[in-house]
Every structure is written in C-alpha cells, then in structure tokens.
Amino acid sequence: MTGSFSSHVEITLRVNGEPVTARVEARRHLIDFLRLDLGLTGSHAGCEHGVCGACTLRVDGEIVRGCLTLAAQLDGSEVWTIEGLSDSGAIRDLQDAFVARNALQCGFCTPGMLAACAELLDHNADPSRDDIREHISGNYCRCTGYEAIVDAVAAVAAARRGLARAAE
Amino acid sequence: MKPAPLSYARASDVGHALALWREAGPDARILAGGQSLLAGLNLRLAEVDGLIDISRIASLRTIDLVGDTLRIGALTRHADLERSDLVALHAPALAQAAPLIAHPAIRTRGTIGGSLAYADPAAELPACMLALDAVIVAQGDGGERRIAARDFFTGVFETGLEPFELLIAVEIPVLRPGRAQAVRELARRSGDYAMAGLVAAADVTPAGLRDVRLAYFGVGGSPVLARAAMAALDAGRPVAEAEAALDDDLDPSDDLQASAAMKRHLAKVLLRRVLADLTGTEQGRPA
Numbered sequence: 001m002t003g004s005f006s007s008h009v010e011i012t013l014r015v016n017g018e019p020v021t022a023r024v025e026a027r028r029h030l031i032d033f034l035r036l037d038l039g040l041t042g043s044h045a046g047c048e049h050g051v052c053g054a055c056t057l058r059v060d061g062e063i064v065r066g067c068l069t070l071a072a073q074l075d076g077s078e079v080w081t082i083e084g085l086s087d088s089g090a091i092r093d094l095q096d097a098f099v100a101r102n103a104l105q106c107g108f109c110t111p112g113m114l115a116a117c118a119e120l121l122d123h124n125a126d127p128s129r130d131d132i133r134e135h136i137s138g139n140y141c142r143c144t145g146y147e148a149i150v151d152a153v154a155a156v157a158a159a160r161r162g163l164a165r166a167a168e
Numbered sequence: 169m170k171p172a173p174l175s176y177a178r179a180s181d182v183g184h185a186l187a188l189w190r191e192a193g194p195d196a197r198i199l200a201g202g203q204s205l206l207a208g209l210n211l212r213l214a215e216v217d218g219l220i221d222i223s224r225i226a227s228l229r230t231i232d233l234v235g236d237t238l239r240i241g242a243l244t245r246h247a248d249l250e251r252s253d254l255v256a257l258h259a260p261a262l263a264q265a266a267p268l269i270a271h272p273a274i275r276t277r278g279t280i281g282g283s284l285a286y287a288d289p290a291a292e293l294p295a296c297m298l299a300l301d302a303v304i305v306a307q308g309d310g311g312e313r314r315i316a317a318r319d320f321f322t323g324v325f326e327t328g329l330e331p332f333e334l335l336i337a338v339e340i341p342v343l344r345p346g347r348a349q350a351v352r353e354l355a356r357r358s359g360d361y362a363m364a365g366l367v368a369a370a371d372v373t374p375a376g377l378r379d380v381r382l383a384y385f386g387v388g389g390s391p392v393l394a395r396a397a398m399a400a401l402d403a404g405r406p407v408a409e410a411e412a413a414l415d416d417d418l419d420p421s422d423d424l425q426a427s428a429a430m431k432r433h434l435a436k437v438l439l440r441r442v443l444a445d446l447t448g449t450e451q452g453r454p455a
C-alpha cells in the first residue's frame with residue numbers, strides 16, 4: 001500500500017535513558033526491536049501472543065507486553081528494559097532478594113517477572129501474598145513454582161517499609 | 169511468530185483516522201490498544217495490510233460526567249477504569265470489572281473501545297454495557313450514530329458497527345441513589361477469559377430487589393440478558409425460582425474453558441453470589 005501508509009516507520013524514543021532514532025519495519029514488535037536491532041537481549045520473547053509475560057517491560061512508566069506493542073507506535077516514548085533497570089540500581093534490592101531466595105532457576109521469566117514485581121512495589125508498599133500472586137498472574141515461571149518469588153517480593157516490601165520508617 | 173509485512177499509518181484525530189480508512193479500504197484495521205489485534209497478527213490468525221494506529225488520539229482517552237451520563241472515550245484503557253474516581257462513583261460495575269480483565273501489563277494498553285469493537289463473547293465490558301443500558305457512540309463520515317448496547321452486540325465477534333465507522337465513546341447512565349451494581353466471574357486462572365461471568369444491577373428496596381438487570385458473559389455468542397430470571401426477581405419470587413429460570417434464559421455451548429453443563433451450573437452459583445453482593449447479605453436472598 002502506498003500514499004499515507006508505509007511499511008517502514010521512522011521513530012525517535014529513549015531507551016534506558018539514551019536517545020535512539022531508527023527506521024523500523026511497521027510489523028516489528030518492541031521485543032524484536034530491542035533484541036535484534038538494538039542488541040538488548042535482556043527482554044525475552046516467549047509466546048509472542050500476550051500470555052506468558054516473558055516480554056514484560058516498562059514503557060512510559062507502566063508495564064506492558066513488548067510482544068503486543070509495535071516499535072512503530074513508540075515514537076516519543078520512554079522505554080526501560082532490564083538492562084537499564086539493573087544499571088540504574090533501581091531494583092537492586094529486588095534482584096538481590098531473587099538471588100538470595102532462589103527465585104530464579106533458568107532465568108527465562110526473570111526480566112519480565114522483575115518488571116512486574118517492581119511495579120507492584122511502586123504502587124503498593126504492603127502487598128499481601130495474594131496481592132503479589134494476583135499481580136504476577138500474567139508472568140509464567142516454568143521452574144520455581146512461584147513460592148520463592150512471592151517470598152522475595154514480600155521480603156523486599158518489608159525491608160523497604162523498614163527503611164521508610166527508619167528515615168522518618 | 170511475527171506479523172506478516174504490513175503497512176502502517178498513525179492517525180492524528182478522528183477525522184484523519186476516517187480519511188486513512190477510506191484511503192486504505194475496508195480491509196484495513198484500526199489499531200487501538202493492540203492487545204487482541206497484535207496477538208492475532210503475531211499468530212497470523214488475521215492478515216491485514218493497512219493498520220491505522222489511533223492509539224495517540226488523546227481526545228478519545230477521556231472520562232467525563234455530562235449531566236446524568238458518564239461519557240467514556242474509546243481509548244480509555246482498562247487501567248484507567250480501575251483508577252478513576254468518577255467510574256468508581258457513577259459506574260461501579262466498570263471499576264469492579266476492569267481488574268478481572270487479563271493481567272496488569274495488558275490492562276495498561278487495552279482499551280474499552282477495542283474490547284467492545286472486538287466483542288469477545290467472554291469479555292467483561294460488553295456485558296457491563298448491556299447491564300448498565302449504555303449507548304455506544306460511533307462516528308463515520310456522516311457524523312455520529314448512537315446504538316443501544318442491546319442492539320450493538322450481534323454475535324460472536326460481531327457488532328453493529330458499519331464499515332468505516334469508528335467507535336468513539338460510550339455513554340452510561342449514572343448510578344441512581346438506592347441502586348447497586350455487582351460483577352463476578354469464575355475463571356480457571358486469574359486473568360484468563362471467564363468460564364462464566366455476571367454483571368448485575370438493581371434497585372435495593374425494603375421490599376426486595378427491583379428493576380433487576382442480569383447480563384451474563386461467557387455463556388453465549390454475545391452477552392445475554394437473563395430476562396426470565398430478572399422477571400422472577402422483580403416479582404419478588406425466591407432466588408431458587410430465578411435460578412430455575414436461568415435454564416430457559418441461557419443456552420451455552422461447550423468451549424475451551426468449560427462444558428455447557430458446567431457453565432449452566434456456574435451461572436447459578438454466580439447468581440447467588442452477585443445477589444449477596446447487591447444486598448450485602450450472606451445467602452443472596454433479598455433482605
């Protein structure tokens with residue numbers, strides 16, 4: 001098709017705080033854009049139809065499915081992947097808790113899981129175990145059985161509340 | 169999998185979207201939240217050439233109280249419904265339904281207009297529109313057209329939208345004093361499409377429930393009003409009679425989620441629970 005429609009789209013966005021300009025295929029979803037075009041392989045592609053959560057990352061301050069977002073739609077957006085979240089130190093405590101409690105084995109689900117858990121903790125300082133399970137209901141983990149993940153998130157929530165109280 | 173090659177255009181406003189659609193022809197598709205459409209394109213269930221991206225049209229992402237009506241723009245996201253004070257106050261069924269839709273990372277992008285236009289038989293929001301007597305506002309080249317929810321959902325993934333018509337908003341009569349709304353569903357896992365679900369609204373009076381609306385989802389090709397059960401409750405009949413009436417009201421088929429017999433059973437369970445929610449009683453028997 002021609003005229004107003006095109007098979008490639010020019011986008012300018014910020015990825016992990018860095019400006020990026022690219023000409024992308026219109027059909028390119030965000031995960032392939034990050035992995036294949038930018039070499040950021042931290043975000044994983046699993047099912048590619050919204051079910052498994054392996055591609056969960058942060059766009060404009062909210063978690064989204066990278067496989068259900070076209071790169072072409074993100075002109076002007078702010079994208080944070082696990083690489084950026086790690087480097088910034090923003091989720092250091094959560095990552096440490098995952099390691100301490102064996103909340104990952106193969107690690108395939110972990111980048112998406114961390115993005116989902118980080119968002120829960122941003123909005124709910126004192127989530128119940130049910131709240132945690134509900135919030136990660138869209139993030140499949142084939143290895144851990146979830147219990148250790150819930151433990152890790154609950155521990156970080158408690159630790160952050162302790163820190164907040166100490167700071168008062 | 170990945171989508172087949174496609175061509176894309178970003179619409180800056182409703183008029184632009186309609187012009188792009190005319191340019192591309194009737195087989196082009198509107199891209200709103202993309203949470204159903206892109207999943208289908210990735211699976212190559214659907215192949216479309218032209219995608220018209222309306223997701224940036226800010227004037228369609230609104231929630232406004234207009235007189236006695238709550239007007240919700242088509243690009244209002246499920247997460248917006250969850251967080252809105254106006255929705256919680258004037259259309260609590262939508263606030264209850266939103267967290268039941270998919271998962272948090274899908275609710276941040278999925279839109280009410282997309283959900284209604286897609287018309288999945290197991291979706292929550294179409295049933296909400298039916299239970300709350302909403303009006304769907306569509307816009308084509310000829311201007312706006314208003315369609316009552318009961319005329320809008322015409323079958324499995326079928327609606328009353330005409331070719332080249334954009335769903336731009338819904339209008340919902342605000343909750344009047346003394347009236348209550350409740351939503352329940354039963355799903356295999358949190359976030360899955362429901363095996364069966366129910367959106368209910370009623371006036372809660374000392375004499376019992378009146379003007380009862382029961383809109384089921386996941387038990388037919390489109391959301392269904394359980395008219396015989398509604399009439400039984402309006403007449404002050406015991407809940408057991410309303411339950412029995414559901415056998416005539418509903419005609420579910422087996423699907424991936426549950427058998428027809430299971431759905432019939434769950435519909436009755438949901439009725440008891442929702443009546444309890446409406447009246448604040450344990451048994452669901454109107455006080």
Ligand SMILES: Cc1cc2nc3c(=O)[nH]c(=O)nc-3n(C[C@H](O)[C@H](O)[C@H](O)COP(=O)(O)OP(=O)(O)OC[C@H]3O[C@@H](n4cnc5c(N)ncnc54)[C@H](O)[C@@H]3O)c2cc1C
Binds near residue numbers: 204
């Ligand atoms: C894993 C998963 C689980 C899900 N679970 C549920 C669930 O439990 N309940 C539920 O209700 N939904 C569920 N969904 C679907 C989700 O709610 C979608 O957001 C919704 O169905 C479609 O909204 P959208 O904005 O993403 O629309 P899109 O995917 O962008 O569009 C859907 C269709 O509607 C058309 N369309 C969109 N907007 C308009 C408009 N304004 N005018 C005319 N046509 C339009 C499109 O052309 C397309 O054909 C799930 C999705 C996934 C991936």
Ligand code: FES
Binds near residue numbers: 047052053
């Ligand atoms: S790859 Fe996106 S949800 Fe599975």
Ligand code: FES
Binds near residue numbers: 103105107140
């Ligand atoms: S650690 Fe292997 S899938 Fe979660």
